[in-house]
Amino acid sequence: MICSGYLYIKKNSDRYRMMFYLFLGLSFMIRGPLNWFIIPALIIYGLLYKEKKIFKLLIYPLGWLISCLIILPWYASAYLKFGSSFFDEFLGIDIGDRLTASEKSPFYYYFKVLIVNFCPYFLLLFASIVKFKQEFLKQLKDKKLGFVLVLALIPVILLSFTGQKYDKYLLYLVFSLSDYALKILLIQIFKKSFSYYIFRHFFGLFHCRNL
Structure with missing residues (x-):
C-alpha cells in the first residue's frame, strides 16, 4: 500500500492509485482499521512537502469504492450470521476499549x-545524525526520504494516544522504519561504497528474519 502510494506520486499512473486502494482494502481485512493510520500520515506529508498528488491520491471515489467492495461483503456476511453482537464486540471491545482504556500504557511506550x-541500529543512526547534522537536515528536504519518515513516524505518534498498546501494532511499520534508518546510515557512513551493498542486504535480511 505504501509502495503503491509512492509510485503513484512518482509516476502519476492511475494503475498505482488503484493498487493503493486495493491494498488498503486488503490490509483492512488483515489488520482491521490499524493500517488506516497511514491516511493522516499521507495528508501531513502532502502539507509538509507541498505534494499535490497526495490529495489526488486520496480524493478518488473509484478507489474508495474498490476498498469498500473488498471490505463490506465480509462485514455484511458477519452481520447476517452473528447479528449486531459481532459489531458490539468489534467496535466496543476490539476498538473502543483499546482506544479509551482506563489503565493506559505510557505515551512513550511505542518509542521505547x-x-x-x-x-544497535538506533544507536548508529543517532550517532550518525549527531556527527553529520547538516547533512541530515539537508536530507530531510528530500521528498523520498521524507515520505518514508512521515509515513513511519506519524502513525507511531497517533498510536501513542491510544489506551492499550501492543508491540504487534507496529509490525506493519517496521519495513518503513528500517528503510529510513538504512538510507540515512548508508548515505552518511558508507557513501555507497562496496560496503553499502553488503550492509544493505544484511540489514534487510536481519529484519525479515526477526519478523
Whole structure:
C-alpha cells in the first residue's frame, strides 16, 4: 500500500492509485482499521512537502469504492450470521476499549519499543545524525526520504494516544522504519561504497528474519 502510494506520486499512473486502494482494502481485512493510520500520515506529508498528488491520491471515489467492495461483503456476511453482537464486540471491545482504556500504557511506550527493537541500529543512526547534522537536515528536504519518515513516524505518534498498546501494532511499520534508518546510515557512513551493498542486504535480511 505504501509502495503503491509512492509510485503513484512518482509516476502519476492511475494503475498505482488503484493498487493503493486495493491494498488498503486488503490490509483492512488483515489488520482491521490499524493500517488506516497511514491516511493522516499521507495528508501531513502532502502539507509538509507541498505534494499535490497526495490529495489526488486520496480524493478518488473509484478507489474508495474498490476498498469498500473488498471490505463490506465480509462485514455484511458477519452481520447476517452473528447479528449486531459481532459489531458490539468489534467496535466496543476490539476498538473502543483499546482506544479509551482506563489503565493506559505510557505515551512513550511505542518509542521505547522502537528503540529496543532497532538497537544497535538506533544507536548508529543517532550517532550518525549527531556527527553529520547538516547533512541530515539537508536530507530531510528530500521528498523520498521524507515520505518514508512521515509515513513511519506519524502513525507511531497517533498510536501513542491510544489506551492499550501492543508491540504487534507496529509490525506493519517496521519495513518503513528500517528503510529510513538504512538510507540515512548508508548515505552518511558508507557513501555507497562496496560496503553499502553488503550492509544493505544484511540489514534487510536481519529484519525479515526477526519478523
